Amino acid sequence: MDILIRPVEPTEYDDLGTITAQAYLQDNLLDFSEGDEYLRVLKDVAGRAAAAEVLAALRDGRVLGGVTFVPSGGPMADIAGPDEAEIRMLAVSHAARGQGVGEALVRSCLARARATPGCRSVVLSTQRTMHAAHRIYERLGFLRTPERDWNPIPELTDITLLTYELTL
Numbered sequence: 001m002d003i004l005i006r007p008v009e010p011t012e013y014d015d016l017g018t019i020t021a022q023a024y025l026q027d028n029l030l031d032f033s034e035g036d037e038y039l040r041v042l043k044d045v046a047g048r049a050a051a052a053e054v055l056a057a058l059r060d061g062r063v064l065g066g067v068t069f070v071p072s073g074g075p076m077a078d079i080a081g082p083d084e085a086e087i088r089m090l091a092v093s094h095a096a097r098g099q100g101v102g103e104a105l106v107r108s109c110l111a112r113a114r115a116t117p118g119c120r121s122v123v124l125s126t127q128r129t130m131h132a133a134h135r136i137y138e139r140l141g142f143l144r145t146p147e148r149d150w151n152p153i154p155e156l157t158d159i160t161l162l163t164y165e166l167t168l
Contacts, residue, residue: 003101005108008045008056008066015063016056017043023065023091029127042089052076055108057092057101065092067105071116079148079163080123085113087124090133103136110140114168121168125150125161134162142166 008016020042024030030039041047045066048054053069070076070086080086087109092101113122123145126133142164151160 002059003064003099003104004058005055005104006058008049008054008063010046010049012056012063013045013049016054016066017045019063019065019093020045020089020091023093026094027129029129042091048076048089052088053112055105057096057105059096063093064096064099064101065090065105067091067109069109069112071112072119078125078152079150083118083120084165085109085116085119085122087122090124097132102133103140106136106140110166110168119168122166123148123163125163128160128162134164137164137166140166 021039024039024042045054048068052074053071054066055069056066057064067090068076068088070080070088073080073082073084076088077086078088087106090102090105110122113119124137126137143166145163145165148163149160150163153159
């Protein structure tokens, strides 16, 4: 498959931001579509890269997708504590889906977590409808942690993010 996973470069920020935003929009993962405030966060790869490690998946020099790796409950963590790493904003372009790109990105995050001193587990949040992502997580050994499920927009009662954890 020849997929290269490495930290995103500044010249790739726009491409990865577009891929991430389009993945969320095309999969109907944003509650307010184009008007969703979270869309700005998804597009802001430079901002994410300043606060966490953003990885890009490439083939033949072309960005196929990316993920944000947050070690040790860093500033971009939603649910991770000091001894946990968190995976956020996993996205693969529609054209590259089904080719192992998402799994390669998650495996790279797991390798980084194992190399992080004191890190005992990797956690993540996901939407109920992200079935392909759930299959990746479960295949790699993640377990559901329903006690950690949470709602990022409490005033909208039908939004609950599911959580998973992999103990290292």
